Amino acid sequence: GAVVSQHPSRVICKSGTSVKIECRSLDFQATTMFWYRQFPKQSLMLMATSNEGSKATYEQGVEKDKFLINHASLTLSTLTVTSAHPEDSSFYICSAGTSGWETQYFGPGTRLLVL
Amino acid sequence: EDQVTQSPEALRLQEGESSSLNCSYTVSGLRGLFWYRQDPGKGPEFLFTLYSAGEEKEKERLKATLTKKESFLHITAPKPEDSATYLCAVRDGGATNKLIFGTGTLLAVQP
16 A cells, blocks of 8 residues: 555656656545655755645745646646756655655656756 | 754675664654665655654564664665665654655665
């Protein structure tokens, strides 16, 4: 149980384009989802917390207009990187938890490369 | 400020050579300490949750323990397939349920 999927697993795009990453909880309902980014050989950095049906809460220093998060249902959250630039290239990972949850379960990650 | 420090940064073991990884934490009101395993290019895989000092949990060759200031991940007779980065995290003491991660320990087990 507690499986989280992400799509796509890898994406290459041109600078200036927008990229959407999906995060799905496959066998449970996730009232809260988290989005992280991870640079090589570094730990996970929380970008934002999203609760189903409400606006996401962004961490300090994360541009909410650049990283759009939508959590429209209890099983799906999306992260859209708008007008992507090479410095946005990174490994993006989502996690999900239920109400009264004890543990965050992570997706397999999405590797974004912006040329 | 809530903080998590892991040591060592990297550890190289021979197959069968037992050892421990350390996670020291400072948090205002611990609401869970978590251990994850992360393989290269993949998301973290959940291993254990610990809530109170004295608690221990085991899974195969791994055993996690918790005190009021730190947690240990003991690896008994490791195998090459145990090679990975092991991440420790604590849940934020506030109402946000955020996890605060350490920088991880990169474990390499040589046959």
